[in-house]
Amino acid sequence: MLQTSNYSLVLSLQFLLLSYDLFVNSFSELLQKTPVIQLVLFIIQDIAVLFNIIIIFLMFFNTFVFQAGLVNLLFHKFKGTIILTAVYFALSISLHVWVMNLRWKNSNSFIWTDGLQMLFVFQRLAAVLYCYFYKRTAVRLGDPHFYQDSLWLRKEFMQVRR
Known part of the structure; x- marks a missing residue:
């Protein structure tokens, strides 16, 4: 079970990574004259998104719902976030590769x-959608009913068995 102190630490780390992502999205175009710095920022941004993906799945694996074998229930509840995160990650990498290919050799022209x-x-x-849904999912995973046996979970389990 995720302890309160651990949850607040994990949540703070997730918000820090989201803040960095927001920072790079906001200010990376100001650094188009220095492609090396922009490349480093893009690489760190992509790694931060990848870390957020890993953290959210580790939080999934830590839930009682997952350990009880109701993986489909977790996937159903958080399907939007999972898909949106994958799409955002792919779009970010595509944008970063394209920008670097266009601007690497000729950084003085626009x-x-x-x-x-x-x-x-x-x-x-x-x-924007990634930040909203990811943050919502991270906060929702702090709900105690994901980490203990409950009537809600038993009802869901019975529906899955039918």
């Missing part, structure tokens, strides 16, 4: 293609 602009908009929209 290069902004139509496709890059479209990917940029979709990635930023996905970032």
